[in-house]
Amino acid sequence: MFNQLGVIGCGLMGGSFALALKRSALVKRVVGYSKSPSTTERALRMGVIDGIADSALQAVAGSDIVLLAVPVAATETTLKAIRHLVEPGLLVMDVGSTKRDVVDAARRGLRERIASFVPAHPIAGKEGSGIQHADAALYAGRQVILTPLAQTDATLLQKATDVWSAIGAQVLKMTPENHDSAFAAVSHLPHLLAFAYFGSVLGQPAGRDLLSLAGSGFRDFTRIAASDPTMWRDVLLANREEVLKQSQRFRQSLDALEQVMLAGNGAALQELLRVASEGRRGWQMGAPRVPPAR
Ligand code: NAP
Secondary structure (H helix, E strand, O other), X not given: OEEEEEEEOOOHHHHHXXXXXXXXXOEEEEEEEXXXXXXXXXXXXXXXXXXXXXOHHHHHOOOOEEEEOOOHHHHHHHHHHHHXXXXXXXXXXXXXXXXXXXXXXXHHHHHHHHHHEEOEXXXXXXXOOOHHHOOOOOOOOOEEEEOOOOOOOHHHHHHHHHHHHHOOOEEEEOOHHHHHHHHHHHHHHHHHHHHHHHHHHHOOOOHHHHHHHOOHHHHHHHHHHHOOHHHHHHHHHXXXXXXXXXXXXXXXXXXHHHHHHHOOOHHHHHHHHHHHHHHHHHOOOOOOOOOOOO
C-alpha cells in the first residue's frame, strides 16, 4: 500500500493508473499535476485525483510513488524539474511508448538519482486520449514491459513489478534496445501504416465517397489511424531507425505480393496469403509464439 501517488500528466494513461490503484486500494491519496489546469480540475471532479499540484515538483512532494505520463519528448525536462525531491526509496516510473530515448532522457534528467527510475511501457491504450477516457480497467490483462537499467534499485524494481501485477497486468522485462526494436515491428509500424493507408484513401478525389462504402474490414484495419497525432509524431521520430527498418521489411513483403499478382501467379499468391493467414489464425494476443510457417 502506498501513501501517496503523484501523477505527472493527468491524461489517459496517468488517469487510468490512478483509478486502477484506487480501485485496488493500493494507494491512500493521489495528487496530480498536468500542463493545463483545466485537466487537473477535471481529474479532481472525476475523482481520479484527490488533490491538485501546481507543479511537477509539488506532485512529488510527500509521494512514495510517482508516475510520469507525459509525452515522451517531455521526459527530460520533467525529470530535471523533480530531481531534487527524488530521494532513495521513491519509486518513479514512466509509461512512454519508446524506451531508449526515455532512458537517455532519464539519465540526463535524474543523474545520480537514476536508481529510483523504473522505465515502464504498458501495452494498453485507446485511440481517444485525455483524462475523459481514463479507465480503471485499462491495464487489466495487459502486458507491461519494464526496461530496468544496471543502476535501477532492485527493491524498487520489485515494487514496480508488484504494483503493475496487483492491477492485473502481466510484467515482462526487456532491455530498452530490444523493446524499441520489437515495438517498432508490432506497434509503431502498424500505426504508421494505418495513418498512411487512411490518408491515401481520404486524399483521393472520391475519398469521402469511398469511405461511405467501407465495411468492418476497413474499420478494423484503420482503427488505430484515429490515434493521437502528437503522441505518434513523438514515437515515430524517437524510434525512427527501428521503424524505418521494419518499414523496409514491409515494403519487401508488399513487393513480393505485387510481383506475383503482376505475373498472374495464383499459386504463389495463395502461398504467400496462406502463410500469413495461418499465422494470424494461430496467433493469440499475449501468447508467446505463433506456430511456425509450414
Ligand atoms: P494524454 O491522454 O494526452 O495525456 C498526457 C497528459 O500529459 C495530458 O494531460 C497533457 O496535457 C499532459 N502533459 C503534456 N505535457 C506535459 C508536461 N510537460 N508536464 C505535465 N503534463 C504534461 O496522453 P496519453 O495517451 O496518456 O500518453 C501519455 C504517455 O503514455 C505518452 O508518453 C505515450 O507514449 C504513452 N503511451 C500511450 C498509449 C496510448 O495508447 N495512448 C499507450 C502506451 C503508452 P494537458 O494537461 O494539457 O491535458
